[in-house]
Amino acid sequence: MRAFTRLTGVAVPIDLPNVDTDRIIPARFLRRDRDEPEYASFLFHDVRFSADGLEKADFILNQRRYRGARIVVAAENFGCGSSREAAVWVLAAYGFRAVIAPSLGDIFHQNCFKNGVLPVILPADVVAGLRAHIHAQPGAALTVDLQPQTVSTAGGASHRFEVDPFRKEMLLAGRDEIGLTLGFETKIREFEARHAREMAWVVPPRASA
Amino acid sequence: MFEKIWTRHVVAEGPGGHVLLYVDRHLLHEGATAAFTRLARSGRRVRRPDLSFATADHYVRTAPGSPVPDDEIRIMVEGLGRHTVLQGITYFGVGDPRRGIVHVIGPEQGLTVPGITLVCGDSHTATHGAFGALAFGIGSSEVEHVMVTQTLWQKRPRTMRITVDGRLAPGVDAKDVILAIIAKIGAGGGVGHAIEYAGSGIRAMSMDERMTVCNMSIEGGARAGMIAPDDTTFAYVEGRPLAPRGAAWRQALAFWKTLPSDPGAVFDREVALAAGEIAPTVTWGTSPQDALPITARVPDPADVGETGRRESMVRALAYMGLRPGTPLAEIAVNRVFIGSCTNSRLDDLRAAARVAKGRRAVVPAWVVPGSGLIKRAAEQEGLDQIFLEAGFEWRESGCSMCVGMNGETAREGERVASTSNRNFEGRQGKGARTHLMSPAMAAAAAVTGRLTDVRTLRT
Numbered sequence: 001m002r003a004f005t006r007l008t009g010v011a012v013p014i015d016l017p018n019v020d021t022d023r024i025i026p027a028r029f030l031r032r033d034r035d036e037p038e039y040a041s042f043l044f045h046d047v048r049f050s051a052d053g054l055e056k057a058d059f060i061l062n063q064r065r066y067r068g069a070r071i072v073v074a075a076e077n078f079g080c081g082s083s084r085e086a087a088v089w090v091l092a093a094y095g096f097r098a099v100i101a102p103s104l105g106d107i108f109h110q111n112c113f114k115n116g117v118l119p120v121i122l123p124a125d126v127v128a129g130l131r132a133h134i135h136a137q138p139g140a141a142l143t144v145d146l147q148p149q150t151v152s153t154a155g156g157a158s159h160r161f162e163v164d165p166f167r168k169e170m171l172l173a174g175r176d177e178i179g180l181t182l183g184f185e186t187k188i189r190e191f192e193a194r195h196a197r198e199m200a201w202v203v204p205p206r207a208s209a
Numbered sequence: 210m211f212e213k214i215w216t217r218h219v220v221a222e223g224p225g226g227h228v229l230l231y232v233d234r235h236l237l238h239e240g241a242t243a244a245f246t247r248l249a250r251s252g253r254r255v256r257r258p259d260l261s262f263a264t265a266d267h268y269v270r271t272a273p274g275s276p277v278p279d280d281e282i283r284i285m286v287e288g289l290g291r292h293t294v295l296q297g298i299t300y301f302g303v304g305d306p307r308r309g310i311v312h313v314i315g316p317e318q319g320l321t322v323p324g325i326t327l328v329c330g331d332s333h334t335a336t337h338g339a340f341g342a343l344a345f346g347i348g349s350s351e352v353e354h355v356m357v358t359q360t361l362w363q364k365r366p367r368t369m370r371i372t373v374d375g376r377l378a379p380g381v382d383a384k385d386v387i388l389a390i391i392a393k394i395g396a397g398g399g400v401g402h403a404i405e406y407a408g409s410g411i412r413a414m415s416m417d418e419r420m421t422v423c424n425m426s427i428e429g430g431a432r433a434g435m436i437a438p439d440d441t442t443f444a445y446v447e448g449r450p451l452a453p454r455g456a457a458w459r460q461a462l463a464f465w466k467t468l469p470s471d472p473g474a475v476f477d478r479e480v481a482l483a484a485g486e487i488a489p490t491v492t493w494g495t496s497p498q499d500a501l502p503i504t505a506r507v508p509d510p511a512d513v514g515e516t517g518r519r520e521s522m523v524r525a526l527a528y529m530g531l532r533p534g535t536p537l538a539e540i541a542v543n544r545v546f547i548g549s550c551t552n553s554r555l556d557d558l559r560a561a562a563r564v565a566k567g568r569r570a571v572v573p574a575w576v577v578p579g580s581g582l583i584k585r586a587a588e589q590e591g592l593d594q595i596f597l598e599a600g601f602e603w604r605e606s607g608c609s610m611c612v613g614m615n616g617e618t619a620r621e622g623e624r625v626a627s628t629s630n631r632n633f634e635g636r637q638g639k640g641a642r643t644h645l646m647s648p649a650m651a652a653a654a655a656v657t658g659r660l661t662d663v664r665t666l667r668t
């Protein structure tokens with residue numbers, strides 16, 4: 001996994017609450033390979049492009065000032081709905097490395113950590129303030145710094161956020177979670193032995209073909 | 210109850226309050242193909258194939274005839290079959306009558322039982338919580354993690370109890386209950402929580418109905434939703450093909466009876482609803498929280514104070530093509546879909562058939578059973594005949610128009626009365642407009658061509 005330490009980049013405000021993962025990447029693209037060169041074009045596809053494949057001028061990512069944005073500043077419950085990890089893959093493919101919101105869909109939140117994208121939760125009024133700041137100065141950059149856990153504007157306003165220490169460590173080191181867990185092999189074996197004694201009924205009988 | 214199951218499955222304590230949680234059941238569908246490919250590339254193997262089960266539901270066609278719509282999907286479905294053989298995983302594949310929607314066949318086969326941890330790479334995994342299991346949806350990276358280690362790093366969620374006391378009025382069912390709950394707590398209301406549904410209104414429900422309630426926990430933001438196991442649960446599980454038998458059954462049952470929350474159990478949040486006040490409910494917008502009684506009118510954004518909420522309402526109404534003040538019961542529909550892991554079980558099909566019987570569908574209406582076995586059981590009861598005589602289409606099992614990954618989508622601008630769980634923009638096809646409701650209400654919409662209060666159709 002790609003490490004995340006410190007990022008300064010253009011931030012794009014997305015004001016709608018409850019942006020679901022179906023909107024972030026419509027279901028028909030889920031069968032596509034995330035290594036495809038055009039993968040990034042599936043991001044927000046149906047609201048970003050018109051039926052003839054042209055960019056819709058009113059969609060915020062299509063505005064000149066937000067080209068090359070790296071940070072999403074969203075509203076409540078961004079990434080809710082379907083568990084599709086592709087919602088994070090497609091954001092990352094486009095170039096996003098951080099999502100700032102008052103709250104995030106639970107599974108989306110977890111999926112971010114696994115793909116080197118930092119989810120930042122801040123109080124609703126702070127996030128609304130950040131969105132207002134960007135609307136006032138389109139193209140303004142934000143800096144997200146994971147070690148001190150801060151989000152700051154070029155003007156110097158800085159907000160501290162909470163992040164799970166475990167996830168923080170993994171992100172800073174860009175560490176692979178499966179590798180970490182395999183280090184617990186003895187514990188897993190011991191657990192399985194005890195589980196088999198105490199809850200023997202848990203293993204289902206073999207299914208007949 | 211949550212506590213009792215959680216504690217039993219902790220393998221190790223990790224940093225920052227995380228625990229390594231053991232997984233008793235891993236259910237897989239076509240969406241796992243990417244994880245299987247990464248697994249194969251890394252040369253690793255599935256640790257516990259005996260605890261992993263796969264089926265094909267999202268991409269398989271439900272029209273009679275060829276089960277796959279195109280080569281890309283054929284390759285994907287065949288790939289899943291190949292991976293499961295290589296890894297020694299039981300696979301309910303194409304051609305197997307046990308094939309069906311993953312959240313329908315888990316319980317049906319007896320894989321879903323109380324007291325276990327169960328995960329699946331799908332957000333509606335909370336369905337299985339209806340049995341008093343801790344069940345939640347995971348992402349693709351987590352699927353691979355479970356394949357290799359049979360565990361997950363998890364942080365303890367907060368707990369919420371939603372109590373529904375009293376009796377449901379005639380014409381009101383489990384779907385109306387969960388839609389009313391989501392309207393009350395909001396689409397983000399359950400974020401970070403495991404929900405326990407309790408109260409006499411829940412206790413009185415069949416397993417099929419309890420699954421409908423737990424299924425939509427994610428639409429309220431919660432990853433898990435559970436109901437304490439009781440005699441209804443045990444009677445459902447006993448004798449299922451993959452349920453414990455003999456001595457194992459007795460041992461399991463003794464444990465399951467200890468699971469219900471103790472009388473003094475404390476929850477981080479409590480919510481209560483009166484069952485008797487819930488009416489047949491439909492959604493008008495593009496979030497499951499946009500739900501109202503069928504007797505209401507399309508709400509007016511001008512009445513909403515908060516700017517963000519007002520703007521999203523304006524947008525939702527524009528997408529849905531609705532005008533504020535229109536009575537919901539006057540909205541004409543183009544199509545009806547009865548199916549999905551929310552409402553495709555035998556009880557659901559019976560409820561829809563009761564309304565369809567002796568009437569005639571005036572718009573295209575699909576009935577998509579949740580599994581091959583449900584389809585067969587429904588046919589034995591003659592439900593297929595009722596639907597066919599009423600002009601409904603009787604199809605093969607699968608996810609179908611719930612998500613349309615198999616190409617079965619509604620057309621742009623079409624309005625669908627649907628028993629599925631998501632009314633997001635584009636969920637049932639680009640530009641398609643979804644109204645969520647119960648199977649009886651969907652059948653009522655099919656025979657009148659508009660959203661209809663099913664209570665007005667009763668004779």
Ligand code: SF4
Pocket residue numbers: 266267310311312331333549550551607608611612629630
């Ligand atoms: S029926 Fe719909 S919600 Fe359920 S698993 Fe299939 S696609 Fe997902």
